[in-house]
Amino acid sequence: MITLRQVEYKYQEGTPMETEALHKVSLEIRDGEFIGLIGHTGSGKSTLIQHLNGLVRATGGDILYNGESIYREGFSMKELRSRVGLVFQYPEHQLFEVDVFTDVCFGPKNQGLSKEEIEKRAREALSLVGIGENYYKKSPFELSGGEKRRVAIAGVLAMEPEVLILDEPTAGLDPRGRDEILGQLARLHRERGMTVILVSHSMEDVAKYVDRIMVMNHGCLVFDDTPRVVFGHYKELEEMGLAAPQVTYIAHALAEAGFPVRTDVITVEEAEEAILCTLNMDGVGRMEKADGEGR
Amino acid sequence: MMRDITLGQYYPVQSPVHKLDPRTKLFGTLVLIVALFVADNVYCYGAAALFLFGIIAASKVPVGHIVKGLKPVLFLLVFSAAFNLFLTPGEELVHFWIFTITKEGLVRAGMMAVRLTFLVMGTSLLTFTTTPNQLTDGLERSLRFLNVVHVPVHEIAMIMSIALRFIPILVEETDKIMKAQMARGADFETGGLIKKAKAMIPLLVPLFISAFRRASDLALAMEARCYHGGEGRTKMKPLKYRTADRLAYLILLAFPTGVVLLRVLL
Amino acid sequence: MGIIKAKNLIYNYIKRDEEEKVEEVNEAVKDVSLDIEAGQFVAVLGHNGSGKSTLAKHMNALLLPSEGTVWIGGMDTKDDDSLLEVRRTAGMVFQNPDNQIIASVVEEDVGFGPENMGVPTDEIWRRVDECLKAVGMTAYRRSSPDRLSGGQKQRVAIAGVMAMEPKCIVLDEPTAMLDPNGRREVIRTVRELNKKKGITVILITHYMEEVIHADRIYVMDEGEIAMEGTPEEIFGRVDELKALRLDVPQVTELAHGLRKKGVPLSPCILDVEELVGELVGIRKQRTAQ
Numbered sequence: 139m140i141t142l143r144q145v146e147y148k149y150q151e152g153t154p155m156e157t158e159a160l161h162k163v164s165l166e167i168r169d170g171e172f173i174g175l176i177g178h179t180g181s182g183k184s185t186l187i188q189h190l191n192g193l194v195r196a197t198g199g200d201i202l203y204n205g206e207s208i209y210r211e212g213f214s215m216k217e218l219r220s221r222v223g224l225v226f227q228y229p230e231h232q233l234f235e236v237d238v239f240t241d242v243c244f245g246p247k248n249q250g251l252s253k254e255e256i257e258k259r260a261r262e263a264l265s266l267v268g269i270g271e272n273y274y275k276k277s278p279f280e281l282s283g284g285e286k287r288r289v290a291i292a293g294v295l296a297m298e299p300e301v302l303i304l305d306e307p308t309a310g311l312d313p314r315g316r317d318e319i320l321g322q323l324a325r326l327h328r329e330r331g332m333t334v335i336l337v338s339h340s341m342e343d344v345a346k347y348v349d350r351i352m353v354m355n356h357g358c359l360v361f362d363d364t365p366r367v368v369f370g371h372y373k374e375l376e377e378m379g380l381a382a383p384q385v386t387y388i389a390h391a392l393a394e395a396g397f398p399v400r401t402d403v404i405t406v407e408e409a410e411e412a413i414l415c416t417l418n419m420d421g422v423g424r425m426e427k428a429d430g431e432g433r
Numbered sequence: 434m435m436r437d438i439t440l441g442q443y444y445p446v447q448s449p450v451h452k453l454d455p456r457t458k459l460f461g462t463l464v465l466i467v468a469l470f471v472a473d474n475v476y477c478y479g480a481a482a483l484f485l486f487g488i489i490a491a492s493k494v495p496v497g498h499i500v501k502g503l504k505p506v507l508f509l510l511v512f513s514a515a516f517n518l519f520l521t522p523g524e525e526l527v528h529f530w531i532f533t534i535t536k537e538g539l540v541r542a543g544m545m546a547v548r549l550t551f552l553v554m555g556t557s558l559l560t561f562t563t564t565p566n567q568l569t570d571g572l573e574r575s576l577r578f579l580n581v582v583h584v585p586v587h588e589i590a591m592i593m594s595i596a597l598r599f600i601p602i603l604v605e606e607t608d609k610i611m612k613a614q615m616a617r618g619a620d621f622e623t624g625g626l627i628k629k630a631k632a633m634i635p636l637l638v639p640l641f642i643s644a645f646r647r648a649s650d651l652a653l654a655m656e657a658r659c660y661h662g663g664e665g666r667t668k669m670k671p672l673k674y675r676t677a678d679r680l681a682y683l684i685l686l687a688f689p690t691g692v693v694l695l696r697v698l699l
Numbered sequence: 700m701g702i703i704k705a706k707n708l709i710y711n712y713i714k715r716d717e718e719e720k721v722e723e724v725n726e727a728v729k730d731v732s733l734d735i736e737a738g739q740f741v742a743v744l745g746h747n748g749s750g751k752s753t754l755a756k757h758m759n760a761l762l763l764p765s766e767g768t769v770w771i772g773g774m775d776t777k778d779d780d781s782l783l784e785v786r787r788t789a790g791m792v793f794q795n796p797d798n799q800i801i802a803s804v805v806e807e808d809v810g811f812g813p814e815n816m817g818v819p820t821d822e823i824w825r826r827v828d829e830c831l832k833a834v835g836m837t838a839y840r841r842s843s844p845d846r847l848s849g850g851q852k853q854r855v856a857i858a859g860v861m862a863m864e865p866k867c868i869v870l871d872e873p874t875a876m877l878d879p880n881g882r883r884e885v886i887r888t889v890r891e892l893n894k895k896k897g898i899t900v901i902l903i904t905h906y907m908e909e910v911i912h913a914d915r916i917y918v919m920d921e922g923e924i925a926m927e928g929t930p931e932e933i934f935g936r937v938d939e940l941k942a943l944r945l946d947v948p949q950v951t952e953l954a955h956g957l958r959k960k961g962v963p964l965s966p967c968i969l970d971v972e973e974l975v976g977e978l979v980g981i982r983k984q985r986t987a988q
Contacts, residue, residue, distance in 0.1 A: 179848060179878045193612050216618060224616040231606075232613040234638035244635065248618030279642070283747050293617060310875045312746035312905040314944035339878045342949060379880050384949035384971070391975045397982055406949055410956045417962065417982065566803055598803045601845050650798035657759050657791040658801075658812040658859065659783050669810035669823045 139204055140167040140190055140222070140301065146198030147185055147357075159185040161357040162199070167301065167335065172327045174344035174365070175337045177354030178379035183337055184227075186354060187303045190335075191222040220249050223299030227306045229290035230283070238264070238281070238289050239274040245297040263296035264289070267322055284315035291319070295326075301333040302326070308343070320347055345369065345383045345404040353380070369404050385409040444561040449677060450492035451562045455571025457678045457685075458559050461488070464685050465555040468692045469548050476695045478547055484688050485551055485558075494561045502557045503550065510549050518542035565597035574672055587663030595651070603644065610639045700773060702867050702899050703735040703758055703789065707767035710753055727753040729922040730767070735901065735915075737866065740893045742910035743903045744933075745919030746944035751903050754919065755871040758901065759791040772866060787816060790860030794872040796852035797844075805847075805855050806831065806840040812863040823862075830858040833896070834888050850881025854888055861892070867899035868892070874906060882906065907934075908948045911969045918943060935967035950974055 147160040159182050167173065167190075177183040188194040189201060192208055192215040201208050208218055226232070235241035242260040251259070264274070267288040273281070278289055291307065304323070308316040324347050326332045338344050344351060344365065351368040353361040355378045361368045369375070372382035372390075382404070389401045389409060399416050403409040450458070465485065472478055489496060503510070523537030560568065573590035580586055611621065614635045621632050710728040713721055728750045735741050745751040756762040757769045760776040772788040774781040790812075793799045802808035806827050813823045831837045834854040844852055853873050860868055870889065874882040886902075886909050893900045902910065910916055916933045918926035920943045926933055933940070937947050937955040947955070954968040963981060968974045 178880060188612065191616060193615060216620070219616055220618055224613075226609065226613045226616070229613065231643060232610055232617075232635075232639050234635050234642075244619075245617040248620070297618065312944050313907075313946035314746060381879070385953060388950060388953065388971050388974060391971055392978060395975050395979050397975070397979050406953050406956065409949075409953050410960070413953075413957060413978065414960060414962070417985065564803065566807060594803070595801065598801070598844075602797055647795075647798045650793065650795055651801070653761055654791075654793055654799035655801060655811075657761060657786060657793075658863065659786050659815040660811075661783070661815065665817045667814055667817050667819060667823065669807060669814055669820060669827065671820055 139169055139202075141202040141205075142166075142189070142199065143202070144199035145186075145189060145196045145201060147182075147189065147194065148197045151197050159357050160189070160196070163357075163359050164199075165352065165359060165362060167333065169300070169333055170327075170331045171333055171350055172324070172348045173333075173335045174348035174351045175335055175354065176339070176341070176344060176351060176380060181354040181378075182357040183354045184305060185357075187224060187305060187335065187337060190301070190303060191219045191224050193219075193224070216248075220245075220297045221299055222301045222303065223294040223297055225291050225294050225302070225304040225307060227309055229293075229307075230278075230286035233278040233286060233290055233293075236277065237275050238269065238278050241278055241289065242292045242296050245293055249297060259296045259298060260292075263292040266295055266326065267292045268318070284311055284318070287311065287315075288319065288322075299332075301335065303335040303337070305337045306339065307336070308338070308340070316343070323347070341369070341381055342383045353378070365404050366402050370402060442560070443564050444494045444498065446493045448491060448493040448562070450488060450558075452677065453562075453681055454672055454674055454678045455563050455567040456575050456672060457674070457681045458563055459568075459571050459575055461681065461685050462556055462559045464689050466552060468689045469551055469555075471689070471696060472548070472692055473544075473696060477692050478544065480688070480692050480695060481551055485555055489554075489558060492558060492562050494558065499554050499557060499561070503553055506549070506553050510546060513549060514542045514546045517545050566594055569594040569597075570668075570670070570672060587666075591663075599644075599647065602647075603640070606643055607636070607640060610643075611636055700770065701734045702737040702772055703733070703901070704770045705731055705733050705754075705757065705764075705767065706769075707732055708754070708757060708764050708769060709766040710750075710757065710762060711765045712753075727922055728757075731922075731924055732767075733917065733924065735867075735899065737899050738893075738897050739914045740890070740900045740902070740912065742913040742916045743901065743919060744905060744907070744910060744916060744945060745903075746905060749919040749943075750922035751919045752871050753922075755791070755869050755901070755903050758789050758867075758869045760785045761791070783816070787812075787863045788865055789867045789869055790863055790865035792853065792856050792860055792868065792870040792873050794875050796849050796856060796876065799856050800844045800852060800859075803843055804840075805836065805842050805844060808844065808855060809858045809862050812859055816863065826862045826864070827858075830861040833861060833892065834858045848881060849877040850884035853877065853881070853885045857885070857888060857892070861898075865898070867901065869901045869903070871903050872905070873902075874904060874909065882909070905945065907940075907946055907951075911948065918945070930969060931967045934969055 142163055142165050145160055145163045146158070149157045149159055163186065175183050175187070185194060189196055195209070203218060203221070206213065233241050235244065239260055242263055243256050246256040246259045269285065269288055269292060273285070278286060281289065287307070294302070307319050311319065320343055323334055323336065327334045336344065336348060348365060351361065351363065351365050352359060353368060353375070360378070361371060369382040369386050372386060375381060385403055385406055385408070389399055389403045389412065392399045393401050397416065400412040403412050465481070468481055472481055489499065518534060518538050519532050521535055521538035521541050523535035525533055526536055526539065527534045563571070569590040573586055576586050615621070619632060619635055621629070621636070624632070708728055708731045709726070712725040712727050714723040714725070716722045731754060743751045743754065753762065757764060757776065758771060760782055763777055769776045771785045774785050776785055800808050801811050809827045809830055810823045813826055818826070831840055834857050836851065836854050836858060839847060839851065844855065847855065857868070874885050877885065889900055889902065890912060892898045902913070904910065911930050913930055916928060916930055917924050918933065918940070925943055926936065926939065934947055934951050937952065940947060948969070950971050951968055954964050954974050958964050964977050968977070
């Protein structure tokens with residue numbers, strides 16, 4: 139569990155150039171959550187996630203990891219970083235080893251594990267992201283964009299973190315590549331109970347996968363709730379340069395045009411169901427049944 | 434850490450010095466360097482100080498900002514002053530253990546320190562008041578005569594200006610890769626020299642790869658925009674001398690003449 | 700002949716070993732033929748590695764065909780003498796905004812192309828003023844590119860290409876590295892240039908919502924053109940697109956799902972108003988019965 143208490147961060151504190159990147163952010167990340175973090179570029183979300191594993195030190199407030207302040211004297215930042223894994227944007231840019239397997243071993247090696255354990259973890263991490271053994275001896279630079287991305291994510295997974303934070307893991311990937319990575323993350327969360335924090339610009343993706351959304355704007359945490367509640371504030375989100383998923387707008391447009399439908403839908407499936415429900419009540423149901431039998 | 438280096442960063446204010454033609458400023462810097470090496474008595478240094486601080490005042494760059502730029506060369510400054518202080522033979526002033534300080538040594542150390550300080554301040558003033566692009570333009574024009582002996586002046590100038598454009602991008606990238614590797618447990622701070630050098634590999638390899646990727650992207654982008662060397666190229670901002678430049682040249686000629694006179698007469 | 704024409708274009712990436720022997724031949728583009736009319740807005744879709752970027756680089760003579768021919772404004776790109784002419788007919792904008800801005804000041808970067816072409820100084824200034832205005836970046840003309848957002852940098856890059864006064868502009872995944880606001884900015888700018896100035900646009904992307912206004916769409920897969928048509932024709936084939944690792948906007952997907960469940964909607968719906976209009980209509984009919 140990670141707790142933030144009134145965390146503040148100022149760039150170049152004490153100089154005339156001082157700018158506030160985080161303003162009194164308080165929040166709690168509980169074990170096993172799947173959280174989406176959204177906000178436009180420069181809203182402070184990247185700064186926020188770098189605080190969670192101690193890469194950036196808060197200029198005010200406190201951060202607790204399992205109840206213990208990470209700024210307490212003697213607290214091991216190295217230990218924290220292996221428990222809170224952080225995958226940066228375009229993580230493939232950090233690959234450097236001669237082959238895929240050795241690169242993934244880099245993290246566990248830094249943790250000071252035995253050779254067997256290192257290799258066991260690397261294998262497991264690679265299989266979690268769907269990279270097969272035939273890739274182990276390839277140079278990371280020979281792979282396609284999506285494969286590189288997955289190897290880089292495996293590099294962090296191999297450290298077996300309790301919390302996994304990803305900064306826009308799907309940036310620049312094609313739709314299938316995007317779905318593959320998000321699907322693997324969802325599985326990690328479901329099957330291993332890993333806490334996942336996903337930073338994303340895609341409201342559609344966030345709506346589909348996470349169970350809690352945090353919204354950052356000008357360094358402040360402005361919303362922190364379930365996707366349904368957060369996207370209900372779509373007008374406020376728009377003022378921050380964000381939006382709700384397209385289906386939410388469709389539902390609102392339908393309701394306004396006199397087509398009675400639930401307006402709190404956030405995924406395509408929900409919208410489909412809601413629209414069918416309205417039509418069925420009107421008697422379209424008969425047609426649908428007939429159609430179903432005909433098939 | 435790397436953002437603290439003020440040496441060479443353009444200081445954006447409006448001033449008569451900023452508006453001068455880069456060639457005038459290059460020539461001025463050259464004059465200052467030569468004058469400082471010719472100078473050998475207090476009067477010459479007085480004249481140099483007058484000249485330098487006059488320009489600094491006209492440039493509107495705060496003196497404090499320029500002094501900050503001295504930090505990276507502080508070691509060199511102290512070292513060369515100490516060298517002169519202890520190793521100049523002459524009339525003995527103080528003696529302890531193996532060190533002897535002489536009167537001549539004291540004077541020479543003082544002069545050396547002033548000379549180096551003025552030198553660094555003068556050259557950094559050039560970069561404070563001239564954008565990298567103007568500077569390369571100025572160099573390209575001033576050194577054009579080297580084309581005769583087949584020095585690719587235009588290409589060198591282009592390389593310089595591109596390097597300057599990419600420095601901030603690469604600094605940011607270094608910071609990012611460093612953080613990414615620290616997130617994977619890399620340790621850049623502790624350990625001996627060898628361990629530290631080894632720890633740089635995960636930083637340097639990605640950095641080089643990224644620099645090469647950027648270079649090849651950039652080459653492609655330049656080619657796509659019809660770049661084909663300096664031949665037949667026109668300038669959006671051609672260099673032109675104005676009245677202020679002519680005036681500056683007069684001052685620039687008067688100053689070394691004065692220094693030489695002071696040296697000969699006194 | 701259209702402004703851009705390719706006939707039986709093949710491009711092979713050849714990997715050689717140390718002794719210059721051919722080790723591997725990778726067919727990036729296989730037998731592509733297309734003909735693009737001046738003034739059109741054409742989109743090329745395809746997943747990563749489908750060959751769309753390789754195809755794009757042929758439109759600016761950055762790559763030359765292994766086999767077949769590409770003509771730009773009637774000029775064969777293989778003809779050495781017309782190289783510069785080809786490049787100023789079809790300008791190119793690339794993916795990474797940082798790696799295509801050459802100068803340290805916005806206006807100087809926009810002037811870079813004309814400088815290379817030997818345009819007189821006064822004319823360069825006129826073009827720079829006009830192009831910065833066209834992409835809405837005049838206020839930033841003296842800024843350093845490092846201080847701009849990704850979307851702004853791409854607009855500067857577009858202005859830099861426009862200053863060469865091309866007939867046609869090829870954008871190779873210009874939005875892949877941008878956030879949604881930056882993406883909208885860039886697409887809006889490109890559409891305006893197409894409409895107001897009549898510039899032919901070839902937009903290469905894998906974001907579907909960017910191409911719904913295109914005149915014509917080509918979908919690439921495995922180096923070939925797998926689908927071709929108007930947005931309505933292409934987006935009606937949701938299942939095929941998904942098989943090509945692509946996606947459709949949520950509104951199209953929703954309409955497609957509803958149709959499958961027997962709601963009598965038109966085969967291809969691209970925007971929200973269209974769907975809302977049809978659903979309201981269907982409901983009126985049902986309740987009237």
